[in-house]
Every structure is written in C-alpha cells, then in structure tokens.
Amino acid sequence: MDGPDVGWYLIVAAILFGIGALGVMLRRSPLIVLLSLEIMLNAANLTLVAFARQQGNLDGQIFALAVMAVAAAEVAIGLGLIVAMARRRVPLDVDQASALRG
Amino acid sequence: MIAGAWVCLLSPLAGAVAITLAGGRISRSTAAWISVLTTFVAFAGALVAFFGLWAADPADREQVSTAYTWLASGDFEVQLQILLDTLSSTLMLIVSGVGGLIVWYSMGYMKGDEQERRYFAYMSLFVFSMLMLVEAGNFLLMLVGWGLVGLASYLLIGFWHHKPEAVAAAKKAFVMNAIGDATFALALVLLIWATGTVEFGDVFDQVDSLSSTTVNLVALGLLGGALAKSAQIPLHTWLPDAMEGPTPVSALIHAATMVTAGVYLLVRASPIFEAAPDVQHLAAILGAITLLVAGVIALVQWDIKRVIAYSTMSQIGYMFLGAGVGAYGYAIFHLMTHAFFKALLFMTAGLVIHHLEGEQDIRKMGGLKSVMPRTHVAFAVGGLALMGIPIFSGFWSKDGIVSAAFSSGDALGYTLAAAGLVGALLTGLYTTRLYFAVWRGAQSDLVKEHAHEGHGEGPRSMTIPVGVLTVLATIGGLVVIPGVWEPFLHWIDETAEPLVQATVAEDYALSAVAVLLALLGFFLARHAFEKGRQFVTNPGIWRVLERKLYFDEAYDALFYRPAAALSVALRRNVEEPVVERSLDEIGSGAIQVGGEVGRVQSGLLRTYAIAVAFAVSVLIIVFVAVR
Amino acid sequence: MGNVLVWLVWFVAAAACLGTGMAVVTMTNPFFSALALIGNLASLAVLFLLLSAEFLAAAQVLVYAGAVMVMFLFVVAYLGGRADAPWAGGHPLVRGAAVVAAAALLTEIVVVLGLAWGDNLTDPAEISDSFGDPAQIGQAFLTDHLLAFEITSIVLLVAAVGGVVLGTTPEKEEETA
Numbered sequence: 036m037d038g039p040d041v042g043w044y045l046i047v048a049a050i051l052f053g054i055g056a057l058g059v060m061l062r063r064s065p066l067i068v069l070l071s072l073e074i075m076l077n078a079a080n081l082t083l084v085a086f087a088r089q090q091g092n093l094d095g096q097i098f099a100l101a102v103m104a105v106a107a108a109e110v111a112i113g114l115g116l117i118v119a120m121a122r123r124r125v126p127l128d129v130d131q132a133s134a135l136r137g
Numbered sequence: 138m139i140a141g142a143w144v145c146l147l148s149p150l151a152g153a154v155a156i157t158l159a160g161g162r163i164s165r166s167t168a169a170w171i172s173v174l175t176t177f178v179a180f181a182g183a184l185v186a187f188f189g190l191w192a193a194d195p196a197d198r199e200q201v202s203t204a205y206t207w208l209a210s211g212d213f214e215v216q217l218q219i220l221l222d223t224l225s226s227t228l229m230l231i232v233s234g235v236g237g238l239i240v241w242y243s244m245g246y247m248k249g250d251e252q253e254r255r256y257f258a259y260m261s262l263f264v265f266s267m268l269m270l271v272e273a274g275n276f277l278l279m280l281v282g283w284g285l286v287g288l289a290s291y292l293l294i295g296f297w298h299h300k301p302e303a304v305a306a307a308k309k310a311f312v313m314n315a316i317g318d319a320t321f322a323l324a325l326v327l328l329i330w331a332t333g334t335v336e337f338g339d340v341f342d343q344v345d346s347l348s349s350t351t352v353n354l355v356a357l358g359l360l361g362g363a364l365a366k367s368a369q370i371p372l373h374t375w376l377p378d379a380m381e382g383p384t385p386v387s388a389l390i391h392a393a394t395m396v397t398a399g400v401y402l403l404v405r406a407s408p409i410f411e412a413a414p415d416v417q418h419l420a421a422i423l424g425a426i427t428l429l430v431a432g433v434i435a436l437v438q439w440d441i442k443r444v445i446a447y448s449t450m451s452q453i454g455y456m457f458l459g460a461g462v463g464a465y466g467y468a469i470f471h472l473m474t475h476a477f478f479k480a481l482l483f484m485t486a487g488l489v490i491h492h493l494e495g496e497q498d499i500r501k502m503g504g505l506k507s508v509m510p511r512t513h514v515a516f517a518v519g520g521l522a523l524m525g526i527p528i529f530s531g532f533w534s535k536d537g538i539v540s541a542a543f544s545s546g547d548a549l550g551y552t553l554a555a556a557g558l559v560g561a562l563l564t565g566l567y568t569t570r571l572y573f574a575v576w577r578g579a580q581s582d583l584v585k586e587h588a589h590e591g592h593g594e595g596p597r598s599m600t601i602p603v604g605v606l607t608v609l610a611t612i613g614g615l616v617v618i619p620g621v622w623e624p625f626l627h628w629i630d631e632t633a634e635p636l637v638q639a640t641v642a643e644d645y646a647l648s649a650v651a652v653l654l655a656l657l658g659f660f661l662a663r664h665a666f667e668k669g670r671q672f673v674t675n676p677g678i679w680r681v682l683e684r685k686l687y688f689d690e691a692y693d694a695l696f697y698r699p700a701a702a703l704s705v706a707l708r709r710n711v712e713e714p715v716v717e718r719s720l721d722e723i724g725s726g727a728i729q730v731g732g733e734v735g736r737v738q739s740g741l742l743r744t745y746a747i748a749v750a751f752a753v754s755v756l757i758i759v760f761v762a763v764r
Numbered sequence: 765m766g767n768v769l770v771w772l773v774w775f776v777a778a779a780a781c782l783g784t785g786m787a788v789v790t791m792t793n794p795f796f797s798a799l800a801l802i803g804n805l806a807s808l809a810v811l812f813l814l815l816s817a818e819f820l821a822a823a824q825v826l827v828y829a830g831a832v833m834v835m836f837l838f839v840v841a842y843l844g845g846r847a848d849a850p851w852a853g854g855h856p857l858v859r860g861a862a863v864v865a866a867a868a869l870l871t872e873i874v875v876v877l878g879l880a881w882g883d884n885l886t887d888p889a890e891i892s893d894s895f896g897d898p899a900q901i902g903q904a905f906l907t908d909h910l911l912a913f914e915i916t917s918i919v920l921l922v923a924a925v926g927g928v929v930l931g932t933t934p935e936k937e938e939e940t941a
Binding site for chain 1: 786788816865900920
C-alpha cells in the first residue's frame with residue numbers, strides 16, 4: 036500500500052474529535068462552541084471515508100455526504116439562534132444561558 | 138296454611154316499607170294505622186297457619202317452605218325458607234298478637250310526637266324481624282332476624298335521639314347484643330364447618346356424629362347469643378338502660394318478644410343442647426342466678442319502669458331455667474303468659490306515666506287507685522299473674538318450671554328448684570312494693586295535681602288493648618292444668634320433647650309452696666309499706682344493690698377503659714405518626730427528591746455536554762468488554 | 765518514491781489539520797477561530813483526496829469551506845465585539861471534568877483502534893479507478909440510498925424554513941421593546 040494505513044487516518048480523526056470535544060466543553064462563547072462542533076463532525080466524516088476506503092464500499096462516502104448536508108443545516112439554525120440571542124441582548128455566554136433550568 | 142305463614146312474615150315488612158317510602162306524604166296517623174293494620178294482618182296470617190296446622194295430621198306438623206336458594210357456594214347452600222311447626226306457630230301468634238295490641242296502644246301513646254312516622258316504621262320493622270327470627274327455617278336466616286331485631290331495638294331505644302341518655306342506652310344495648318351476635322355467628326361457622334349445612338333438620342340429624350368439643354363449642358356460642366339477647370347475667374346490663382325508650386317499646390321489645398328470643402333459641406336448638414348437657418346446665422344455672430339477682434335489685438329501684446325491667450330479667454331467668462333442665466313446653470308456656478302480663482304491666486305503667494305527664498319515680502306517686510280505677514284493676518291483675526297467684530296465668534306456668542327442675546332429681550335440680558322458690562318470694566316482695574307505692578296510700582302532691590283532669594284514663598286506642606291483655610293475663614294460663622288438661626304442653630312437645638316430666642303430686646305440692654311464699658312476700662311488703670320502711674336498711678347493701686351489683690362499673694373498668702386507652706394510644710403512637718404523617722411525608726419526600734433530582738438540570742450547556750461525554754466513554758468500555 | 769510523497773503529503777495535511785483544530789479551540793478572537801477552521805477544512809479535503817474520495821473533497825471545499833464558513837464569518841462580523849467571551853471560565857471542577865472527559869474519550873478510541881489494528885486495518889480493499897467518482901456517488905444516492913437522499917433534502921428544507929423563522933420574528937418585538 037502506498038501511504039499510511041487506514042489506521043493512521045483514524046488516529047488523526049480521533050485526535051481531531053478529542054479536540055473538538057474539548058472545545059465544546061471548555062469554551063463559553065456559543066460561536067466557538069459551534070465551531071468546535073463542526074470539528075467533531077468533520078472528524079466523524081474522516082472516519083467514515085477512511086472506512087469506506089478500507090472496505091472498498093462507497094456507503095461510507097454517501098453517509099459522509101449526508102452528514103455534511105445535515106451539518107450545514109444545523110449550522111444555519113445555530114447561527115440563527117446566536118443572532119437571535121444577540122438581538123435580544125442576551126449575553127453570549129453559555130454559562131449564563133440557563134433558562135432551561137429544571 | 139303455609140301461605141298464612143308467608144303473609145304473617147311479609148305483611149309487617151310491607152308496612153315498614155310503605156311507611157318509609159311514603160315519607161312525609163302521609164299523615165302521622167295514617168302511618169300509625171298502616172303499622173297497626175299490617176300487624177293485625179300478620180296476626181290473621183298466623184291464625185290461618187296455626188289452625189291449618191292444628192287441623193292437620195300430627196305427622197304433617199312440620200312444614201318447610203322455600204322461596205329460593207339464597208346462597209350457594211359449591212356444595213354449601215342456604216335456602217330462603219320458613220319453617221312452620223308447632224313451636225314457630227305458637228311464637229308467631231304471640232309476636233303478632235301481642236305485638237298488634239302494643240302497636241295499637243302506641244297509636245294513642247305516641248300521638249302528637251313529631252316523629253310518629255319514623256316510630257311506626259321502626260315498629261313494623263321490628264315485628265317483621267322478630268317474625269323472621271321465629272319463622273326462619275335455618276340458622277342463618279335466624280341470625281339475620283336476630284341481627285335485625287337488635288337493629289330495631291337500637292333504633293327504638295334511641296328514638297328520642299335528642300336525649301343523650303337514650304342515645305347512650307341504645308349504643309349500650311347494641312354493643313352488648315353485638316357480643317352475643319358474634320358468639321352466635323362463631324357457633325354457626327363451626328356448625329357449617331362440621332356439618333356443612335345450616336338447615337335445622339339436617340343439623341339436628343347430624344348432631345350425634347359430631348365430636349363433643351364441637352357440640353359444646355357450638356352450644357356455648359348459641360348460649361352466648363341467647364344470654365345477650367335475653368339480658369341474662371353476664372350480658373344483662375343493657376336492659377335497665379333500655380327503659381329510656383318509649384314505654385310501648387319497652388313493652389314490646391323488652392318484655393314480650395325480643396328478650397324472649399334467647400329462650401326460643403334454646404328450645405329450637407334443643408337437640409344441640411341435649412348433646413352438650415354441660416352447656417344446657419350452664420344455661421339453667423345462669424338463669425337461676427339472674428332470677429335471684431334481678432329480683433333483689435328490683436327491691437331498691439325507684440323508677441317504675443326499671444322495677445318492671447328487672448322483673449322481666451328475673452322471669453326470663455325462669456324461662457332459661459326451664460329450658461336448661463329440659464322442660465321446653467313449660468318454658469314456652471311461661472314465655473306466653475309472661476308476654477301477656479308483662480306487656481300489661483308495662484302498658485298500665487305507660488298509662489300512669491302518661492297521666493302524670495312523664496313522671497316515672499314511684500316516690501312521687503301514691504294513691505292513684507281513686508284517680509285511675511280501671512288502670513288500677515289492670516295493674517293488679519298483671520301483678521297477681523306475675524306473682525303466680527292462682528288462677529292467673531303466671532301461676533300455671535311458673536310453677537311448672539319449678540317442679541320440672543325438682544323432678545330432674547340430682548343436687549343441681551334441687552338447687553335450681555330452691556332458687557325458683559326463693560324467686561317466688563322475691564317476686565312477691567317487689568311486686569307488692571311497687572303496687573303499694575304507686576296505687577295505695579295517701580295521694581302524693583303530684584297525683585293531686587293531676588287528679589282533676591277528667592279526661593278519663595286514656596284514649597280508647599290505649600285502653601282497649603290493655604283490657605284485652607287483662608283478660609288474657611287472667612285466663613291465658615288455663616291451657617295447662619296439670620293432670621287434667623295439657624293441650625299446650627302436648628302441642629309444644631311435638632317439636633321439642635321435654636327431658637323431664639314432673640308427677641302431678643310434685644307439681645301441686647311445689648305450687649302450693651310457691652304460692653305460700655308469694656303470699657308471704659305480699660304480706661311482708663304490705664307490712665313494710667304501712668310502716669313506711671324499705672326492706673334493705675343497711676346503707677352498704679343498699680348502695681351495692683342500687684348500683685346493680687357494680688356490674689356496670691366492673692365492665693367499664695375491665696373492658697371499656699382498656700379498650701379506650703388502647704385506641705387512644707394507638708391513635709397517638711401508630712396512626713398519627715405512621716399513617717397520617719407518613720402520607721404527608723411521602724408527599725413532601727417526593728417533592729424533596731424531585732428537587733434534588735431537579736438540580737441536575739442546571740440548564741447549562743457545558744454540564745450537559747460533559748455528562749454526555751462521560752456517559753459515552755463509559756458505554757464504550759461496556760461495549761468493548763461485552764464483545 | 766511515490767510512497768514517500770504520499771507519506772509526506774499525509775503528514776503535512778494531518779499536522780495542518782490538528783494544528784488548525786487546536787487553533788480553533790484556543791483562539792480568543794472568534795474571527796481567527798473561524799479562519800482556522802477554514803484551514804482545517806482544507807486540510808481535511810486533502811486527506812479525503814488521499815483516501816480516493818474526490819467528490820467528497822470537492823464538496824467539502826465548496827459546501828463547508830465555501831458556504832458554511834462564509835455564513836460563520838458573516839455572523840462574526842455582525843456580532844463584532846460581542847462574540848468575545850473569555851477563553852474558559854466557570855467552575856474549576858467543570859473545567860477539570862471537561863478535560864478529563866475529553867482525555868478519556870480519546871484514550872478509549874485509541875485503545876480500541878489498537879486492539880483492532882492488527883487484523884482489520886492493514887490491507888485496504890482493491891478499488892477501481894472510478895472509486896469516489898461523482899458518477900458512482902450519484903448512482904449510489906439515486907438507487908441504493910434514495911431514502912437518505914430524500915430525507916436529507918427534507919432536512920435542508922426544514923432548516924431553511926427554520927432559519928427564516930428565526931430571522932424574522934424579532935423585528936416585530938424590537939419595535940415594542
């Protein structure tokens with residue numbers, strides 16, 4: 036095989052996923068959280084494509100395309116939410132947005 | 138003829154239902170007439186049944202009529218059936234006849250009372266219940282009637298429910314009767330378990346095959362019920378208090394009929410008692426004890442009705458004595474004569490009370506003879522019958538019991554006979570005391586006040602029944618003249634064969650002794666009255682007797698106080714902290730837990746995300762491990 | 765020779781990927797974070813190319829980097845200074861827990877990979893030259909995975925409607941506020 040094994044790609048994806056998770060859990064600005072979420076989704080995409088290559092089956096790539104579409108939709112809505120929050124003068128701080136407190 | 142029995146049973150029920158359903162739409166006197174007429178219709182039915190039975194072949198004199206199967210559980214069945222035999226037909230006549238007279242009497246007595254309709258509904262209910270008790274064809278139906286008469290008694294004693302004493306007396310009567318009902322029911326349970334049936338005939342056939350313990354326990358249970366219903370020692374304390382009810386109620390329920398239900402039970406279930414002779418003797422002994430104790434207590438009572446009540450207790454003691462030694466015919470005979478003269482005494486007392494506008498204390502009476510002469514005659518007849526003076530009815534029946542006890546021979550028999558004779562003396566004493574205090578001597582102030590009211594001695598609805606009973610009390614005993622003519626005894630013998638049979642000589646000899654003792658009592662009492670003295674001068678004894686031998690206090694200390702203390706303690710220590718507060722605490726606990734759990738929902742995105750991350754990491758481990 | 769090149773490209777792309785990823789998470793200025801993400805997406809596209817997913821790489825650049833990130837940048841521009849929240853904050857326990865959780869996840873994944881590496885991940889399957897072609901992907905979408913295709917389009921429609929709704933309502937309320 037020329038190039039790294041599929042496993043190396045998976046490791047990259049895993050680390051990327053961890054980075055994204057860290058970002059989601061540590062950052063307080065919803066915008067950055069959304070960006071980190073994108074990183075996590077991309078890591079998942081990478082995993083899917085890598086396995087598609089490994090198995091010789093195109094299904095992984097199909098799945099990744101669907102993920103991409105859904106991620107785009109989700110970002111649109113998320114940004115809409117953030118803009119709405121900003122318009123209502125809600126502080127853009129995840130720790131202060133606890134209106135759903137039970 | 139069996140149709141007559143059904144009519145007899147159902148007519149008062151129809152009356153009670155009619156009065157209840159009509160409510161305020163009928164006038165009070167209409168309600169009274171409904172009650173009276175339905176009771177007399179019942180009497181007519183009883184007459185038809187009786188004559189039908191009389192005309193029938195002796196072999197045919199036990200008829201069971203079943204309406205339908207009331208209960209069925211596997212093999213065990215209970216029918217809704219009535220039994221018409223010589224015993225039940227006699228009781229039917231007594232209950233409906235004397236009952237009819239008393240209901241008629243109460244038309245006049247209760248006139249003007251606001252709650253007349255309720256009263257007559259209850260009276261009809263009572264007559265129905267008593268007839269059901271008497272006509273029942275099996276033990277379970279008898280228990281139904283038993284319970285219903287207890288209910289009717291409670292309702293009628295507490296009729297004037299604005300009087301706290303009446304309410305308390307009603308409760309007391311009901312509770313003590315409930316004790317008897319409980320033992321009766323337990324005996325029934327045992328009976329069903331042992332024999333698998335409750336029908337009289339079937340049970341009696343199987344009695345011999347039962348173990349002695351079973352039979353003794355059953356008999357004991359039945360005896361307990363009889364003791365409570367008939368107010369014998371030790372379950373007697375409710376009867377004097379029951380005098381709080383209206384006088385006709387006292388006459389009907391607590392003299393003529395309900396309290397005699399115990400005697401009826403002893404005679405009806407005689408095969409069971411004969412198989413458990415110890416219990417039968419116990420019944421006789423308790424009857425003798427009650428006879429004496431009640432007679433003595435009657436000597437110190439000041440309330441006219443209470444004297445008569447204790448007299449009732451004492452006379453029923455005679456009946457228990459008779460049934461206990463096996464003289465069933467005489468026991469029932471005394472039941473009948475007692476119904477006549479005791480109802481008569483109560484009713485005349487009622488006339489007196491009515492005339493004196495509610496006064497019942499004999500110390501305030503005296504010299505009524507000239508004011509109410511005809512009532513005086515009636516009372517005198519009743520008193521003579523009670524004391525057992527020939528030829529009045531009580532003479533024939535009471536002495537028969539004493540001689541039967543004597544002829545049963547052994548030490549127990551002689552003692553019982555002696556008790557009966559002493560009882561005759563006591564009866565003479567207290568009856569004469571009562572008679573003189575009320576009717577003779579100088580007129581008291583109260584009597585003088587009411588002496589001028591020239592409206593006669595009472596309305597006809599009250600005087601006619603009294604007249605009828607006077608006649609019955611005089612000649613009612615002539616159906617048994619020992620050695621000459623004993624149709625009544627032969628009649629009852631067909632259902633319950635007596636265990637003992639006194640010789641004619643014994644009979645007349647003991648009768649003579651008893652009459653002499655009664656006359657002795659009469660003279661002693663008259664002498665004491667003329668000297669203005671009472672019999673018991675020792676204040677200590679007086680107090681003991683007045684407190685009715687402290688039975689009430691003893692029961693209070695033995696049963697009521699511990700029970701009350703226990704229930705208060707349970708309430709304070711168990712019910713409140715455990716049950717009530719636990720419910721509150723379950724509620725507040727749930728709210729608290731909810732609050733604690735709710736704290737997890739912080740609403741913070743980060744926390745949720747971290748929680749999800751942790752959960753996923755755990756799950757990964759689980760999946761890997763499982764695989 | 766080709767092998768070394770592939771490894772080199774791979775290495776650079778992977779390093780860039782991870783580096784920009786870290787940058788997204790650590791930068792305070794959201795504008796720079798967004799730019800870093802664009803770099804991340806680009807390096808990912810390179811990785812996709814290495815994995816014979818040509819169409820996917822193109823789609824990644826066009827859709828993600830081209831459309832999504834532009835949206836992000838628009839919003840960042842709109843929010844301006846208001847998007848600046850401190851880097852981290854909040855309860856120290858929460859921060860600690862976050863790090864721990866992320867580390868745990870990472871470790872686990874690596875471990876699992878290690879366990880599975882030996883047998884399953886060494887020999888990739890033989891593929892044709894047209895693997896990852898748009899034609900092949902289009903065919904797969906319209907035959908085997910038609911349902912996913914349709915549902916995805918519905919999701920996009922819903923998102924569009926939702927976006928419009930989220931965008932318009934505040935106007936009336938701002939007038940009354």
